[in-house]
Amino acid sequence: MKNYIQLYINGDWVASTGDQTLTVVNPANSEVVAQVPAATVDDVDSAVKAAKKAFANFSATSSAYRAGLIHKIADVMEARKDELIQAIVNSMGCPVAFADDIQVQGAIDSFRSFADLAGELDKQEQHDAFITVHEAIGVCVLINPWNYPLSQLVGKLGPALAAGCTVVIKPAEQTPLQDLILADIIHQCDVPDGVVNVLTGVGRDIGEALCSHPDVDMVSFTGSTLAGIKVAQAAAPTVKRVCQELGGKSPYIIAPGADLNAAVKYGVEDIMINSGQTCSALTRMLVPRDVLSEVEHIALNMVSAWTPGDPNNPDTLMGPLSSKLQQERVLTYIDAGIKEGARLLCGGKKLPEYLKNGAYVMPTIFSDVTPNMTIAREEIFGPVLCIIPYGSLDEAIQIANDTVYGLSSAVYATDKEQALKIAAQLKAGQCLIQGAYFNTHAPFGGYKQSGNGREWGVEGLKEYTETKAIIFQ
Numbered sequence: 001m002k003n004y005i006q007l008y009i010n011g012d013w014v015a016s017t018g019d020q021t022l023t024v025v026n027p028a029n030s031e032v033v034a035q036v037p038a039a040t041v042d043d044v045d046s047a048v049k050a051a052k053k054a055f056a057n058f059s060a061t062s063s064a065y066r067a068g069l070i071h072k073i074a075d076v077m078e079a080r081k082d083e084l085i086q087a088i089v090n091s092m093g094c095p096v097a098f099a100d101d102i103q104v105q106g107a108i109d110s111f112r113s114f115a116d117l118a119g120e121l122d123k124q125e126q127h128d129a130f131i132t133v134h135e136a137i138g139v140c141v142l143i144n145p146w147n148y149p150l151s152q153l154v155g156k157l158g159p160a161l162a163a164g165c166t167v168v169i170k171p172a173e174q175t176p177l178q179d180l181i182l183a184d185i186i187h188q189c190d191v192p193d194g195v196v197n198v199l200t201g202v203g204r205d206i207g208e209a210l211c212s213h214p215d216v217d218m219v220s221f222t223g224s225t226l227a228g229i230k231v232a233q234a235a236a237p238t239v240k241r242v243c244q245e246l247g248g249k250s251p252y253i254i255a256p257g258a259d260l261n262a263a264v265k266y267g268v269e270d271i272m273i274n275s276g277q278t279c280s281a282l283t284r285m286l287v288p289r290d291v292l293s294e295v296e297h298i299a300l301n302m303v304s305a306w307t308p309g310d311p312n313n314p315d316t317l318m319g320p321l322s323s324k325l326q327q328e329r330v331l332t333y334i335d336a337g338i339k340e341g342a343r344l345l346c347g348g349k350k351l352p353e354y355l356k357n358g359a360y361v362m363p364t365i366f367s368d369v370t371p372n373m374t375i376a377r378e379e380i381f382g383p384v385l386c387i388i389p390y391g392s393l394d395e396a397i398q399i400a401n402d403t404v405y406g407l408s409s410a411v412y413a414t415d416k417e418q419a420l421k422i423a424a425q426l427k428a429g430q431c432l433i434q435g436a437y438f439n440t441h442a443p444f445g446g447y448k449q450s451g452n453g454r455e456w457g458v459e460g461l462k463e464y465t466e467t468k469a470i471i472f473q
Contacts, residue, residue: 004036004176007043007200008183010050011193017042022173022200027320027327027359028093028311036176039201044168044209047197051139051166052215054194059136059164063122067115069191070161074112076185081105084150087177092146093319093358094274095311102274107150110440110456114158117461121163130471136164137241137466138217141210143203143231144179145222146172146322147277147381153179155440155455156220157196163464165218168197170210172223174322176200203227208234216240218464222279224379225405225449243453243463245279245445247379248407251400252282253422255393255413260291263412264298266435268385270410272306272363275321276330276383280408280430280438284369284376286396289389296345296367296387303346306363306383308355320359321382327359330382334364337375342366342386371399379405393422401427406447408432429454 006013020038025031039047077084081104088099125132142156149171160167171179183198199206211219211234218241221231225247235242252270254263270282287295311319321327331349338344347364361382369376369386376386390396400409409428412435413419419433429445432438443459445451453463 003034004180004200007037007039007047008180008187008196008198009043009047010197011187011191013187016040022176022202024091024174024177025323026090026093027323029357030324033090034177036180036200039199039206041206041209043199043201044206044213047168047199048139048210048213048215050194050197051168054192055136055138055166058166058192058195061164063118063162066162066164067118069189070115070118070158071112072189073185073191074108074115076188077108077111077182080181080185081108083181084178087181088149088175089311091175091177092149092322093311095313095316095319097314097316098274099311103148103150106440107154110151111154111158113440114162114461117159117458118162120458120461121465129473130469133468133470134462134465135468137464138165139215140165140167140218140220140464141213141216142167142169143207143210143219143221143223144169144171145279146175147274147279149175150178150182152222153182155460159461159464161195162461165464166195168199168210168216170199170201170203170206173200173202207231211235212238214238218243220453220455220463221245228451241463243455244451245453245455246407246449246451247405248279248281248446248450249284249377249379249403249405250280250282250408250410250428251284251286251403251426252410252412253286253393253396253400253426254288254295255396255411255418255422256288257414258412260294261298262435264295265302266412267410268299268302268306271385272303272318272383275308275318275361277322277326277381280444282408282410283380283384283386284400285385285387286390286399287387289391292367292387292389299365299385299387300345303363303365308360308362318363318383321361322359324359326381327361330361330380330384333375333378333380333382334361334384337366337369337373337384337386340373340375341368342373342375343368347383371402377403397422397425401425404449407445407450
């Protein structure tokens with residue numbers, strides 16, 4: 001893998017004005033993968049100025065040009081797919097098969113879909129005495145998480161480029177490699193100077209400078225709710241737009257009469273994918289009390305396939321967590337679940353000897369979880385499923401909505417019609433019914449403390465635009 005020692009600013013690779021570096025560690029074996037520069041506040045200023053200078057010309061380009069640019073970048077991403085896969089396997093321990101299909105190929109396909117949306121900005125809404133038009137909002141800061149590093153990046157970069165915005169990208173410090181590869185691809189595709197800038201760095205060092213910079217028009221942030229509050233506070237004095245996709249504690253209601261085998265399998269797979277490091281993971285499985293023992297039996301059978309192992313083995317379904325720090329955090333929650341009286345069905349704090357060098361956590365399932373327990377209320381961000389029994393559907397819906405979060409939710413009922421009725425009562429930005437999967441053409445975002453604004457599809461594109469009314473007699 002290429003070792004990147006520079007930042008990408010104004011169409012060129014440049015040295016940071018500081019001398020600090022970030023170490024990228026493979027969480028599967030604790031080996032150092034790479035070192036990258038740690039950007040400074042001065043680097044932030046240079047990148048923002050480059051983006052501002054490039055905005056006037058880039059926002060005036062045709063939608064056809066921007067669509068072609070997105071396709072061109074996606075084509076080179078396809079050609080360098082193996083490089084992107086290995087970057088994600090090495091930096092976050094993601095199993096290679098999952099990194100290939102979901103983390104990389106899925107991201108490329110999703111990025112390409114924004115080419116078709118570029119023409120949305122050409123549309124004008126005609127009214128009797130005015131016309132409504134949509135224009136690129138300006139310079140956008142894109143702050144990305146480590147759990148789906150390429151997917152989240154293209155989910156922000158795609159609509160920004162389609163709209164005609166210029167960007168400064170800041171990847172998570174744990175997973176910067178795919179962003180730097182993409183910067184190289186951007187350079188290879190002759191994207192105009194300053195349109196895309198990439199700064200690797202630590203959030204506490206440059207985050208406030210990025211979010212408060214007076215020449216930044218919008219910040220798109222994905223991460224924890226606590227960090228999202230800090231982003232909003234930094235952005236508030238200049239009244240810039242802030243789009244946030246934050247934490248979640250998503251409920252999954254299995255209704256009475258549902259196909260238990262299909263429903264439980266779906267729920268177990270959802271929480272174990274990506275080692276449970278998914279903001280929209282269905283971490284609270286609400287099940288009828290009279291079938292609790294049957295649900296437990298099915299869940300234990302299903303989870304047996306999710307044995308953690310070497311992420312470079314194509315047969316491995318579950319890799320480590322992103323870091324030793326994250327491992328410690330998840331183990332603390334498991335300990336809390338045990339101490340507060342939840343019944344541990346499998347997993348827990350012990351690890352087999354062959355996994356002890358990595359940041360692994362065994363697939364863990366708790367049953368008899370009550371709504372007031374810590375593991376039922378706080379985001380764990382690991383392979384930990386909480387099974388919560390309920391007496392009636394009304395009680396299930398009340399438990400589902402009793403949270404400060406509202407990112408995602410799911411329902412598995414006897415049929416689609418019943419599932420739709422339940423879904424309508426859940427306070428979340430998204431509801432998956434009858435085993436549906438995440439769809440990047442559908443808007444995604446949260447209610448309550450799970451964020452504001454939407455990503456993906458047309459709604460995601462609109463976040464990067466301003467609406468103007470042209471009024472006439």
